[in-house]
Each structure stands twice: as C-alpha cells, then as structure tokens.
Amino acid sequence: MIKKYRQVDGVLLGAIIALLLIGLLMSYSSSAVKGYLYFDDPYHYLKMEVVWVFLGLAAMTVALLLDLRKLYKWAKPILYVAIILLIIVKIPGLGRTVNGATRWIGLGPLSIQPSEVIKLAMVLIMARILATNPRNIQSFHKGLLPCLALLGIICMLIMLQPDLGTTLVIAATTFFMLIAAGAKIWHMTALGTAGLAMVVGAIVAAPYRMRRIFAFLDPWADPSGKGYQSIQSLLALGPGGLFGLGFGQSRQKFLYLPENHTDFIFAMIGEEFGFIGATLVVMLFFLIIWRGFRIAINVSDNFLGLFAVGLTSLIGIQAMVNMGVVTGVLPVTGITLPFLSYGGTSLVFTMIGVGLLLNISRYRSKTEEVI
Amino acid sequence: MTGGIRKIALIMVFSFVFLSLGLVYWQVVNADTMLENPANRRTILLEKRIIRGGIYDVNGVALAETRIDGTSKERVYPQGETFQPLLGYASLEYGSAGLEAALAENLLGLNDNSLVREVQDSFDLERRGNDVILTIDSRLQKTAYDGLKGKAGAVVAIDPRNGDVLALVSQPSFDANTLEKDWEAILNKAGSPLLNHAFSHFPPGSIMKVITSAALFRAGQDMTDIYNCEGSTIINGQIIQDGQAHGWVNYDLALAYSCNTYFAVHGIDAGQDIFLQAVSGFGFGREIPFELYVPPSSITKDESLPANLEINLFAESTFGQGQVMISPFHIALITAGIANKGEIMTPHLIDRVINTKQNIIYESQPELWLTALSTDEAEKIKSGMILAVNEGTASPGALPEIQVAAKTGSAEPGGNKTTHAWFIAFAPADDPQIAVAVLVEHGGSGGGAAAPIAKAVIEKALERKVGDS
Numbered sequence: 001m002i003k004k005y006r007q008v009d010g011v012l013l014g015a016i017i018a019l020l021l022i023g024l025l026m027s028y029s030s031s032a033v034k035g036y037l038y039f040d041d042p043y044h045y046l047k048m049e050v051v052w053v054f055l056g057l058a059a060m061t062v063a064l065l066l067d068l069r070k071l072y073k074w075a076k077p078i079l080y081v082a083i084i085l086l087i088i089v090k091i092p093g094l095g096r097t098v099n100g101a102t103r104w105i106g107l108g109p110l111s112i113q114p115s116e117v118i119k120l121a122m123v124l125i126m127a128r129i130l131a132t133n134p135r136n137i138q139s140f141h142k143g144l145l146p147c148l149a150l151l152g153i154i155c156m157l158i159m160l161q162p163d164l165g166t167t168l169v170i171a172a173t174t175f176f177m178l179i180a181a182g183a184k185i186w187h188m189t190a191l192g193t194a195g196l197a198m199v200v201g202a203i204v205a206a207p208y209r210m211r212r213i214f215a216f217l218d219p220w221a222d223p224s225g226k227g228y229q230s231i232q233s234l235l236a237l238g239p240g241g242l243f244g245l246g247f248g249q250s251r252q253k254f255l256y257l258p259e260n261h262t263d264f265i266f267a268m269i270g271e272e273f274g275f276i277g278a279t280l281v282v283m284l285f286f287l288i289i290w291r292g293f294r295i296a297i298n299v300s301d302n303f304l305g306l307f308a309v310g311l312t313s314l315i316g317i318q319a320m321v322n323m324g325v326v327t328g329v330l331p332v333t334g335i336t337l338p339f340l341s342y343g344g345t346s347l348v349f350t351m352i353g354v355g356l357l358l359n360i361s362r363y364r365s366k367t368e369e370v371i
Numbered sequence: 372m373t374g375g376i377r378k379i380a381l382i383m384v385f386s387f388v389f390l391s392l393g394l395v396y397w398q399v400v401n402a403d404t405m406l407e408n409p410a411n412r413r414t415i416l417l418e419k420r421i422i423r424g425g426i427y428d429v430n431g432v433a434l435a436e437t438r439i440d441g442t443s444k445e446r447v448y449p450q451g452e453t454f455q456p457l458l459g460y461a462s463l464e465y466g467s468a469g470l471e472a473a474l475a476e477n478l479l480g481l482n483d484n485s486l487v488r489e490v491q492d493s494f495d496l497e498r499r500g501n502d503v504i505l506t507i508d509s510r511l512q513k514t515a516y517d518g519l520k521g522k523a524g525a526v527v528a529i530d531p532r533n534g535d536v537l538a539l540v541s542q543p544s545f546d547a548n549t550l551e552k553d554w555e556a557i558l559n560k561a562g563s564p565l566l567n568h569a570f571s572h573f574p575p576g577s578i579m580k581v582i583t584s585a586a587l588f589r590a591g592q593d594m595t596d597i598y599n600c601e602g603s604t605i606i607n608g609q610i611i612q613d614g615q616a617h618g619w620v621n622y623d624l625a626l627a628y629s630c631n632t633y634f635a636v637h638g639i640d641a642g643q644d645i646f647l648q649a650v651s652g653f654g655f656g657r658e659i660p661f662e663l664y665v666p667p668s669s670i671t672k673d674e675s676l677p678a679n680l681e682i683n684l685f686a687e688s689t690f691g692q693g694q695v696m697i698s699p700f701h702i703a704l705i706t707a708g709i710a711n712k713g714e715i716m717t718p719h720l721i722d723r724v725i726n727t728k729q730n731i732i733y734e735s736q737p738e739l740w741l742t743a744l745s746t747d748e749a750e751k752i753k754s755g756m757i758l759a760v761n762e763g764t765a766s767p768g769a770l771p772e773i774q775v776a777a778k779t780g781s782a783e784p785g786g787n788k789t790t791h792a793w794f795i796a797f798a799p800a801d802d803p804q805i806a807v808a809v810l811v812e813h814g815g816s817g818g819g820a821a822a823p824i825a826k827a828v829i830e831k832a833l834e835r836k837v838g839d840s
Contacts, residue, residue, distance in 0.1 A: 176382075180375035270394070278394055286387055293380050297373050309376060320386050327393035 008064065009361035012291040015284045016060075016354050019339035020053055022281065026265055026272075027342045045342055052344045056351035063355025068363075071356075072303055075121075075128040082121035085114035086157040115158055115166040116349040120356075122154055122170055123177070123310030130181040131303035137181045144187055147178060159202060165335030167202075169318050171195060176313040177306055180296070265340045266326040281340070282323065288354075289316040295361045304360050311357045315350065424478040424500035426458060426470060428509040429535075429722055434458060435471065435547075448547045450509065453516045455544040456567045457507075462550055468565065470503075470720070473663050477501050477724050477733070499727045506535035506722045506735070514831040515540040515809075518824035523562045523812040524792075525569035527703035528828055531797060531806045533737035534707070534716030538828060539700070541568040562812075570665045572696040573810060576782025577629045577817070578793045579691025581709060583638050584626065584752050585649040585744055590641030594622040594751055604632040606686045611635045626755030627763030629779060631690045638689030643680045646689070651676055653705050653743045654715065655697075660740060662720045668697040692783060703808035705743070706795040709752050710776070710803035713744030757800055765794070767822035773833055774800040777825070779817030789813040794821035798829045805832040 028046040071078075089105050105112045129147060136143035151174050158167045175195075179188055270278040292312025296305045315338050322337040324330030336343050338350045422444065426435040434454050438445050448458060459469015467475060480500040515526035515538045528538040545557045545564040557564050588594075602616035617628045625633035638646060647670070651657075656676040659665045671677045671684070671694045680688065687693030700718075708715035717740040724733040744752070756776035759765035765777035780793030792814030797806040807825045814820030 176379045179379050182375050185378075275394060279391070282387065282391060282394070289380075289383055293376050293383075297376055305376075309379070313379065316383055320383075320390060323390050324393065327390060327396075329390065329393040 006362050008358045009291050009295060012288060012295070012354070012361065013358060015287040015291070016339065019281070019284050019288075020056075022269070022284075023265070023340040023342075023347075024049060024053060026268055026340060048344075049342055052347050055344075056347045059348050060351040060355035060358070063352045064359045066356070066359060068304065068307075068356075068359060071124065072128060075124045079121045079125045082114065082118040083154075083157065085112070085117055086154075086160075089114050090160055113345045113349075115161065115163050116345050118154060118158065119166065119170060119173075119314055120311075120349060120353060122151075123173060123307065123314060125150070126174055126177050127303050127307035127310055130177060130306050131301075134181070134302060137178065137183050140187060144178065144183060144191070147174065148191065162206065163334075164202065165321065165333035168199070168333065169314065169321065169335065172317045173310055173313040176317075177310045180309040181306055263322065263334055263336060263341060264326055265342070266323050266337050269340070270326070285316065285319045285323075285338075288312070291361075292316070292357055295357060299360055299363050301363065304363055308357055308360045311353045311360075314353060421479045422499045423461065423471075424480070424502040426474070426478070427502065427504045428507050428512070429505060430508065431504070432509045434505070434507075434509070446547075450512075451548070452544040452546050453509070453513055453540075454507075455547055456541055456565055457539050457569075458547065460547040460550050465550065465554060469567070470505075470663070474503050474721070477503050477721075480726070501727070501732065502725045504722045504725065506530075506537065506719055507539065508537050508832075511538040511828055511831055512540060514538075515824065515828050516542075516544075518827050519809075519811070522814060522820075523568065524810040524814065524821075525567075525571075525699040526807065526809050526824060526828065527569050527700050528805055528807045528832065529703050529707040529718060531707035531710035531716070531803050534718045534740070535722070535735075536718055536720050537805060537832065539569055539720070541566075567663075568810070568812070569700045570663065570698050572666060572668070572698055573791055573812070574782040574784060575691035575695055575697045575702060576780035576791065576793055577631075577690055578697075578702055578778055578780035578782075578795055579689070579695060580626055580629065580634050581752050581756070581778055581795070582650055582653050582705065583634050583646065583689045584622070584755070585652065585748055586641045586646040587622070587634075587637050588748050588751060589645050589649065590637075592622070592637055592641070594754075597621050598625065598633050598636070600625075600630050600632050602632075604636060606635060606639060607682045609683045609686065611686060622751070623755045623758045624763075626752070626778065627758040627761075627765075629759075629764050634689045635686045639682070639686055643685050646685070647676055647680070652741060653708070654701060654741055659701060659704065659718065661700075661718050665698055665700050668695075668701050670695055691780065699808050699810045702793070702795055702810075703806060704740075706797055706808055707803075707806035708741070708743045709749050709756070710797035710806045711749075712746045713742060713749035714739055715741045715743050753800060756796075760796075764816075764818050765796070765822065767818045768794060768796050768826050768829075770798065770826060770830060770833075773798050773829070775826075775829060776800045776803075777822070779822065781816045784813070789815055792820035793817045794825045796822075796825045796829060798833065805829055 024046070027049040028043070085105065105114060126147065129150075130137060133143075151171060155167045155171060158170065175188065175192070179185075266278065266281065269281055273280075289312055292308060292315070296308035296312065299305050299308060318335055319338055321330060321333060322335055322341075325332050325335075336346045339347070341347075422439065423437045423446065425433060425437070427433055433449050435446065435448050435458055438447055446461060448454065456469050459467060459471040459473075461467040461471040461475070471478070478500045511528055515528065519526055519540055519542045521542075523542055525542070526538060526540040527536070529536055543560060543562040543564045545553070545560070550557070597619045598621075599619050600613060600617035603610055603612045605611070611632050613631045617624070617630045617633075620628065620630055620633060624630075650670060655668045655670060656674070658667050667674055669676075670680070670688055684693045688695050704715055704718055717738040719735040721733070721735050723731050723735070726732050753776050756765070756778050757774060759779070760769050760775050760777045764779040765775075768775050768777040775796050775798040777794060777796035780795075781790040782793060783790055790813070792809075792811040794809045794817045795807065797803040805828070807828050809821040809825045809828075811820040811824070
C-alpha cells in the first residue's frame with residue numbers, strides 16, 4: 001500500500017465542522033422544550049450533544065490517524081464482531097426496545113446501535129473483497145454472487161430488529177460500491193429490480209411498514225394517525241418559507257413533531273431558517289459527497305478508493321433518505337441525518353466514517369504519482 | 372474505477388436535484404397553505420397547556436368558561452344549547468369548531484407574537500388565554516332561541532348602525548357540555564345540529580324583491596307608475612304566477628303584496644346588466660368580511676356572478692327563485708344595509724378582547740363594507756317595507772307603538788316540499804336600531820311562521836333600549 005503524502009482535505013473537514021455547529025445549534029433549539037418538560041432543564045439535550053460532539057471529534061481523530069493497512073487486515077474480524085452484535089441485540093435482556101424496534105445494546109449509561117457498527121464493517125469488507133480480485137466483478141458467479149450473498153445475510157439480520165431504513169442504506173451503499181468497482185450495468189439493473197421486489201416483499205410482510213408507505217403516498221388521508229409525522233414535518237417546512245421563522249422560533253418543536261431533534265431535525269432547520277437554511281444544509285452535504293468521490297477518484301489504491309466510495313455513499317444516501325422523508329418525497333423510515341440529528345452512537349460512528357475518509361485523503365493521488 | 376464513480380456521482384446529483392424540488396415545493400410554492408391546514412393540530416394540542424380564555428356576551432354574561440378544579444380543567448357552556456352551534460367546541464377528541472375554533476388564537480393568547488411571549492411560551496406551562504367579549508346580547512339570543520326552538524332554521528339580528536351582531540341562533544342545536552358523551556347522537560340527529568344554518572345557503576324567495584328593487588330604480592322605474600297584476604304573466608314562454616291577481620299596483624303596493632309578476636316584468640325591462648350590478652352591490656359573489664366563514668351568495672350554481680343570465684332564469688331570479696342562494700346571515704346584513712340608508716357595515720361578532728391584565732388588546736370598530744343603495748333608493752324600499760307591515764303580507768310583524776319595516780318570503784325549496792318561511796325586518800323605521808332576518812325551514816309562509824319570532828326579538832331589543840335610557 002502507498003504512503004501517506006498530503007494534508008487532509010480541508011474543504012471536507014470544513015463542511016463537517018460547519019454541519020456539526022449547525023447540529024449543536026439546532027439540537028438546543030429543537031430540544032429545549034422537551035428538555036424542560038422531561039428533565040427540568042432546557043439545556044439538557046444540548047449538554048449531552050456537546051459531550052457527544054467531543055466524543056465524535058475524538059473518534060474522528062483516532063480514525064484519521066489509524067493505519068489503514070491494519071484496517072485492511074482486520075476487515076474480517078470487524079465484520080464478525082458486528083454480526084455478533086447484531087445477534088446479541090436480539091437476545092432478551094441485552095437489547096433495548098424503543099418504539100417496537102430492538103436496535104440498541106445497553107452498556108451502563110451508554111447504548112450502542114449494532115446497525116451503526118455493521119454499516120462501517122460492511123463498507124470495509126466490501127472494499128476489501130472488491131479490491132482483492134478486481135476482475136472478478138465482471139463475472140456474475142465469481143464476483144457479484146458472493147457479495148450479494150453477504151449483503152443478503154446482513155440485511156436479514158438487520159431486518160430482524162427491524163430497521164428498514166438502515167437496510168436500505170446498506171443495500172444502496174453496497175450497490176454503489178459494486179458499480180464503482182466496475183460491475184456490469186445490466187447485472188445491476190436486474191439486481192436492482194430484484195431488490196425492489198424484495199423491499200416490496202418486506203413491506204407487505206410487516207403491516208406497520210405497509211401503513212407507513214400508505215401514509216407517505218397520502219399523509220392527509222389520516223392526518224392524526226398514519227400521516228401524522230409526515231404532515232407535522234411539512235407543517236414545519238411550510239411556515240418556514242424562504243427565510244424561516246428565525247432561530248428558536250420553531251412552533252413545531254412544542255411536541256407536535258415527534259423525534260424533532262433526531263429524525264426530523266431537518267424540518268426544524270427548514271422551519272427556523274427557511275428555504276435558505278435548508279438549502280445551505282443540502283449544499284454542505286453535497287460538498288461532502290463531492291469531496292468524498294474526489295478523494296476516491298484521486299487515490300491510486302483500489303482498496304482505499306472503494307473504501308472512500310463506500311464511506312461517502314453511506315453519508316450521502318443516509319442524508320438523502322432522511323431529507324427525502326422530511327420533505328415528503330420518501331416514506332418515513334426512521335433514520336437519522338448524519339452530523340445534525342441528536343443521537344450519540346449515530347454521531348460517533350458517522351465521525352469515525354469521515355475520519356477514515358479524511359485519512360484516505362492524505363494518501364498519494366494518481367496524478368501526483370505520475371509526476 | 373473512475374468511470375463507476377462518475378456513474379454513482381450522477382445518481383447522487385440527480386437525487387439531490389429531486390430532493391431540492393421537494394424543498395422548493397413545500398417551502399416556496401406551498402408555504403402559505405400549510406398554516407391554514409385543518410390538520411395543523413397545534414392549536415388544539417395547546418389546549419393541554421393553556422387555560423382557554425372565556426367568551427362573554429356584551430353585558431358580561433358567561434357563554435363559555437374554563438373551570439379549574441384542582442388539576443383538572445373543564446370547559447363549560449353555561450347557556451347550554453342557546454348559543455350553539457355558534458360557540459362550537461374545543462375538544463381534544465373531536466377537534467374544534469365555531470367560535471371556539473375561529474377565536475382560538477385569541478382564547479389561547481397566541482396572537483401576541485412578541486419575543487418575550489415566545490420565550491414565556493417555551494417555559495411557562497400554565498398560561499391563561501385572553502377573554503373575548505362578543506357583541507351578542509344573550510337576552511336577545513334567548514328570545515330568538517325560544518322562538519325557533521323545535522324548528523329548523525336561523526335568526527340573525529344586527530345593529531344596522533355599526534354591524535354588531537346582536538343575536539345569531541341556529542336550530543337544531545346541541546349542548547357542548549356533553550359533546551364527547553353525545554357525539555354519536557349529535558351526529559345522527561336530524562337537521563345537522565353541528566352545522567350553523569345561519570351560514571348555510573337557502574333560496575331567498577320574495578325577500579329577493581328588496582334587492583331587485585335597486586335594479587328597478589336604476590333602470591328609471593318610477594315608484595308611482597302603476598301596473599296591472601292579472602295573477603300571472605308569460606315571459607319567454609314561461610308562466611310567472613302570483614297566488615292571486617293583485618290588480619293595479621304601484622311599487623309600494625307591489626312590494627307590500629309581494630307581487631311576482633311586477634318584479635319579473637320590470638326586472639326583465641331593467642336588463643340583466645343592471646340587475647347583476649345591483650346584486651353585486653349587495654355582496655352577492657363576495658366573501659363577507661367576518662369572524663366566521665360565510666359562503667358567498669350566488670345567483671346561479673356558480674359561486675361567482677354570471678356574465679350572462681338565461682332569460683327565464685333571470686325572470687325567476689328577480690323574485691328569489693331559480694338558482695338564487697343566500698345565507699340568513701347575508702340577508703340580515705342586506706336588511707341592515709337598507710335600514711342604514713343603503714350602507715352595509717362590516718359585521719362583527721367580537722366586541723373586544725381582553726388579556727389577563729384586563730387590558731383591551733383588540734376592539735372592533737364600525738367600518739363600511741358596501742354602499743349597496745343611495746339614500747334615496749333605501750328610502751323607497753323602506754316605504755314599501757313599511758306598507759308591507761301596515762297593509763301587506765308582513766302585517767304579523769307589526770308592533771303596537773313602533774313602526775316596523777319588513778318583508779316576507781316563502782321560498783320554494785323544490786321537490787314539492789313545504790316552503791321555507793322568511794321574514795326580514797328593521798325598527799324603528801325612522802331610526803333603525805335593529806335589523807332581523809328569520810328563516811324557518813319548511814315553515815310555510817313568512818308571515819305565519821317567521822314573523823312572530825322577528826317581532827319578539829325586535830320587541831325585546833327595543834324594550835331594553837327604553838329601559839336603558
């Protein structure tokens with residue numbers, strides 16, 4: 001593997017810091033009412049979030065300094081650990097159930113979401129598999145099938161929780177990595193169709209997903225029930241208008257919009273800072289994706305390139321799905337907005353992801369190698 | 372690998388554009404409709420934290436109050452059914468309606484948008500909303516309610532000088548105190564108790580003639596010209612009938628006897644342009660500026676006024692049949708306009724809003740809405756309405772010492788059902804202080820079913836004025 005050569009990507013780091021700051025600002029504004037009601041302290045969630053941001057920055061720094069060659073070697077053990085965590089979460093007494101889904105493992109005061117671990121582990125192992133035998137990917141049996149089998153197992157484990165949002169993010173990220181690695185487009189199209197059929201199957205299997213989908217198609221049909229979250233989210237965006245109501249002026253945060261500081265933080269941004277503010281956030285994510293793909297294209301090592309594609313796709317897809325839910329173009333899936341949503345493990349693992357991306361940005365690029 | 376990355380970058384760009392379109396749609400194109408949306412549960416949910424202000428009549432009689440007993444709050448309506456569905460309800464289970472819904476911003480104290488209040492809102496969990504004082508006089512309301520009780524219909528009384536709504540009764544009604552318990556029964560009760568009949572559409576029948584009069588005058592119709600009513604006439608192959616032949620009548624007599632053929636023949640002579648201009652001047656096809664929503668009155672099945680009226684439909688419209696639709700509330704306003712020398716004042720239900728510190732934060736002011744008639748035209752119509760009381764169809768509305776001006780209507784609802792009984796009146800004729808419109812659905816004749824109710828309300832209103840001075 002090639003040597004480290006350059007400074008970290010400053011634009012990427014800047015965009016990350018900007019999003020973190022917006023996240024802190026919004027985590028206060030959006031959770032002040034909840035904090036006051038439940039903890040008698042409007043700053044409760046802000047204090048927690050500050051701690052998490054520092055933990056996240058520390059995790060990012062560690063990831064930034066990590067020797068990526070070791071990570072290449074550890075890809076398999078890390079995957080096994082992630083899979084074990086996914087199984088542990090289903091063991092009664094160890095997993096914590098919130099809103100009908102068992103997604104957390106309690107560790108004293110902390111809790112870990114195995115689905116966050118598996119996201120990174122999956123990107124890592126896929127980058128390794130695809131980089132080891134680059135030509136295999138052209139073949140369906142040797143290249144695609146093993147990757148898909150692995151993806152299938154992982155997705156099944158996540159769906160046990162159940163967590164449709166994370167499953168979709170992992171599946172889409174894997175597909176992006178396969179395309180980047182050079183998989184044939186007609187293979188991918190066929191698989192995409194099959195995947196869609198499976199998603200439809202998963203939805204039909206669990207009635208609550210069915211209801212969520214219907215709510216998404218016409219939230220106004222059941223405004224106080226199934227369509228409630230979607231509508232309350234749109235009721236936040238609408239009054240925000242072009243310039244927003246101003247910082248701290250959100251009306252929807254008065255407990256009308258559930259999960260307003262986590263999954264629906266983007267609606268809060270749209271309400272308080274308007275179309276301008278929301279667009280700024282979209283642009284920052286776009287910036288991250290652009291720099292991520294640039295890093296992937298520039299790095300001369302296949303494994304690092306694919307790893308960068310995976311890490312970037314994780315953030316990009318998750319951001320897109322979350323913002324799509326808030327703006328009503330996608331059904332409610334219950335995943336967080338990277339950097340902005342209040343939430344400990346989610347933030348820490350996102351920060352590890354971008355730390356790794358920044359780490360890759362320091363490696364020598366192809367063009368420089370030529371010179 | 373670069374080619375593959377380019378492909379997925381393209382997918383990403385496409386998705387971002389799609390997402391941005393979603394944002395543009397909700398935040399720029401559709402922004403305004405969101406706040407008005409009935410699914411916006413914000414105000415209803417605020418009920419849990421804010422003590423709703425009270426609603427009082429003009430003399431301070433409590434119409435709706437929130438009583439606190441320990442930790443539980445209860446919304447009570449001391450007047451029972453008398454003020455429903457005008458007051459409406461605010462229920463966590465069934466939403467809100469009527470004034471409780473329309474005045475929510477005031478009653479919950481949300482219309483003060485200062486930064487200080489925003490901060491208070493965030494942390495002050497037990498806050499009291501504002502009190503609203505209505506222009507309604509509960510004694511008049513009670514009189515109107517007692518008169519209409521057991522029937523279906525509406526009574527609206529307005530002070531023609533300033534647009535203050537003095538009584539607004541709709542029947543059948545319900546008791547909001549037991550709303551949640553009786554919800555199913557209320558929903559299934561005949562006559563739609565939740566619907567405010569004062570704001571619903573009915574054919575006006577002969578009441579329309581006071582409006583058509585304006586068109587006649589503007590076309591140069593002389594009040595003293597006489598016309599021979601033979602009991603029926605044929606216009607464009609359609610027979611226009613009167614109950615009886617009225618013989619030779621001038622304008623006053625035609626209005627007093629409610630002669631259909633007179634108004635149809637002279638209305639057609641005046642022409643549809645002048646007629647449509649006149650009805651527009653009275654507020655047809657317009658939304659009434661008011662605290663509650665009143666659907667615009669219409670001449671045809673279209674909400675807006677037509678450019679052209681088919682001649683037979685036009686003839687029927689002149690005496691309030693055909694497709695003409697109007698609300699009792701609008702008819703009361705038109706009556707008030709005639710009483711107020713042709714000027715229709717903007718109607719008000721809110722007299723003032725008082726915050727918890729007893730400061731007046733809103734007070735309604737008399738405001739002109741429409742100049743429907745010239746003073747001269749208003750005087751002419753009034754003279755016809757006086758004759759209607761003294762010698763014509765409106766005589767059941769006469770009071771012993773006070774000159775009342777009135778007009779009856781018996782509107783055919785279609786389908787061979789009993790006619791809707793209408794009665795509009797104002798008094799005293801030389802110095803009008805109250806204008807009343809009464810509708811008794813399927814009540815028969817205006818003079819028989821509706822006039823006694825209007826008479827009782829006027830009597831009550833003027834007796835109070837005498838007592839006050």
